[in-house]
Amino acid sequence: MIGSLRGEILERNVDGTVLLEVAGVGYLVTVSQxxxxxxxxxSSTFLRIHHHIREDAQTLFGFTSNEDKATFQILLATHGVGPAMAMSVLATHPAASLVDIVANNDIAALQLVPKVGKKTAERLIVELKNRLSLDVLDGGGLGVGGGNSSIADVREALAGLGYGTDEIRDVLRELPSDADSATLLRDALKTLSKN
Structure with missing residues (x-):
């Protein structure tokens, strides 16, 4: 099994793969968009690799962080999630954001992932609550962070004011997790008005 590769990027392809040359051998590695x-x-790079083996194919999936690789493997262990959907989830939401999304039951954010509808998003939230181990993801600065009712209140208020899911997600990442709802909402609105 291949666990990591360090080498030079020869090609970057539109299908989400890169050709990485290591000691004269070119490895085709699928990476997140x-x-x-x-x-x-x-450029030279170091990728953590998930070596996915099926009866008809072997595919290398590359990650620039341990957190993304661990999250990918957790997603793969979830019922109904294959490598393509797991990569799509990570392309839409970094590992830290996914922890927040699951902690806050943010079904709308999961529906931003291509081919994930409401029912699939609901199922993923339920299954990932049991599978996303914060211990596994901790250490890279990941945590629920805003996984409290204040953040959920602010998310709801901003959605009610007509802000899009991407805007809300981006602004919530910048907020401290220890403030009350009113302070967080005021800070969020200030940040949004500057953008």
């Missing part, structure tokens, strides 16, 4: 812009041809 979110990180592919970081992997410039000619």
């Amino acid at each position: 979110r990180v592919i812009p970081e992997l410039e041809p000619g």
